[in-house]
Amino acid sequence: MARIREFLRIGEPVSTWVRRTTGGVALAVFAAGLWWHNSSLLGVGAVVLAAFLFLGWRETADRPAEPRAHSTERRPRSRPDSETEARPLPPRWVGHPELVDELPDSADALVDEMLKTGRYALLLRPEMNRHLDREHIIRAVRHLDEAMALVPAGRVLLGPLAEQASSSSGAFDAEQKLLERFMHRIETLYLDRYPVTNLEFRQFVHAGGYEKLEYWDEEALPALLDFVDQTDQPGPRYWVEGLYHGGDERRPVVGVSWYEASAYARWAGKRLPTDAEWTKAGAWPVESAPGRIAQRRYPWGESFDIRRANLWGSHRDGPVDVDEYPDGESVGGVHQLVGNVWEWSGSPLLASAEPTLHVPETYKSVRGGAFDTYFENHATCHYQSGEHPLARRHNIGFRLALPMATLEVAEEEDAQGDGVEESTVTANAEEAFAASI
């Protein structure tokens, strides 16, 4: 019997057509024996057919029960924890069987996965981090500190007054009415040290970010099918076949609309910075007395220096890696706020534009100048340009912000929390993760 099993390769994956052919031949031999009244053919056919049916039944009985959809195509994952195996998938992954293979199977794996894809901000949300242990949170906070810089709370001048505040020697006094209009107060936040890179954005594309409608603004949904690359694959405009050009992994992602930037932000658990937040990080205002404020024109100081930023005069003919021009960092340690690529802001252009300027209400603010910005005075911390939110330009990228308020809640709750069993952590974390987005 063992030899027959071995010969017929039963127990190993056998293709359906081999089984059917063998059964068919056995049936044909049996039928021929009946037709010609040949006992030899009848006997051989009956034996082979009986053996085939018996062994086929044995094989079916030996195979573990598996969902039909994945029984033959996917290799089952080895899961040490039987409890984890039995746990239902978070609802958002059920509809995406291609992601099931990548489903983390423990709290460690989940945290690793989230940190690897740059989604540490989600781990630090209160609804998520209450289910994680201290070590996981510390790892997430370390990632946060490495990737983002702290921007302290305070007031910042925007609009036409901001440029006066920087060009005046020392500090700037303005009329109270004007100050009320253009002075903004921001709360403490974290801002990405570098613009989002192609490599980082690829994680979003790879995770099916363009297919998951929950990341997208409602008004962007009709345009979602137009957000494709050169080969009609979902992704930034200048990518090919869903992938950036070789060697561009550390370059800022460009060719993305404001909506794509927003969707990425939601996926990463952050948001686009407002004009005031962006300017605060670069101009680093100092308010010596109420209403008396001095702001930097460039992140490094008052005068332009072509060695610190990638503008037209640098003759680089395109965006460079995000960690180039280290001397151009701001006081708080934010790089390339000026030059390389314009950055989408979360604010509408009209919110802080000069009153005489007429632009469509939908226009979003872009800041910082790009590699092809011709005039240095168009790439200051205060200069503001705008673009239609659906535009996917070759020189507009983005960086993200994370309000400190979110983390403060997390810290408080973490302080009250204590050790929780790993299996419970994983279950809750996955559910919280699914719910948090």
Next chain:
Amino acid sequence: MPSLAQIPLESYLLAQQAAPIECLVCQQENCRSATRCRFCRAPMALAHQAESVKQKPRLIAVLGASGSGKTTYLGMLMDILTRQVGLPRTTARGPLSISLQQTTATALSTGWFPEKTDHDPEHWHWVHCQFHCRRRRQPVEVVFADVAGDAFAEETEHDGRYPAIRGILANCAGVIVLADAERLKAGDHEHDFVTLKLLTLLGDLRDEQLRNRRLRTSERRPLALVLTKADKCDGSIEDPREFAEAHAATLLGSCQTRFPRYQVFGCSVAGATAYRDLYGSPQHVPLRIEPHGIVEPFGWLVTEMG
């Protein structure tokens, strides 16, 4: 009692003043002390500078309807070529040649487009510069003018109103035709007719010169068709020829027929535009300056001029 003074009679100076000098544009004789040509009103400084250099400057005709972006294009071109560290680059000759660059760069950097060029030929900007490029060992002396688009339109309607335009068209060694890609894409071809008339005039003047045996060869002058404001029209920078075939078939056909050596280019200066109130009326203004495709047409033209 009046005292006598000895004044040396420098007769050679008188003789020099008496010798006429030919205007570089219309080639009419003028008094050496004249600041502007008495026929076409072109600055005589161009002729004086031309005398001081060994190589005779080549005249380039820059044609286009009103609002096609001639001033912005030429001003930006000069500013880029002057700022350029490597090649190609230009060296302006005389303070006169820097005015166009100054006007344009000042306006753009402060968030405005340069003002519309005046009808009056005395207010047109003229540029004489030395152009250095990789493909030519010797630099080339070139002269061009930023002529008002409305003056082009008037000249095509009333012969001889602007002798400078006729002089440029008759004596140019290369032609740059500017067309507003945004208007073309919107199906507005009204402005094409001015350019078509100018191309016809160019051909007629060439035929006249052939008849008078001032020229012996047929049309060999290169023509660069430049689609301006290409930032607002997807594809007009990446594939300007295809854009021209789709949206400016008549203009392209006319260029092909009359100028066997032609090339289509796309260019843009502003990355985005908006409107700003100026004394109650909205003015079109740039939101940021990102020049693309500015030098290529000029570089190709000068190289092709031979």
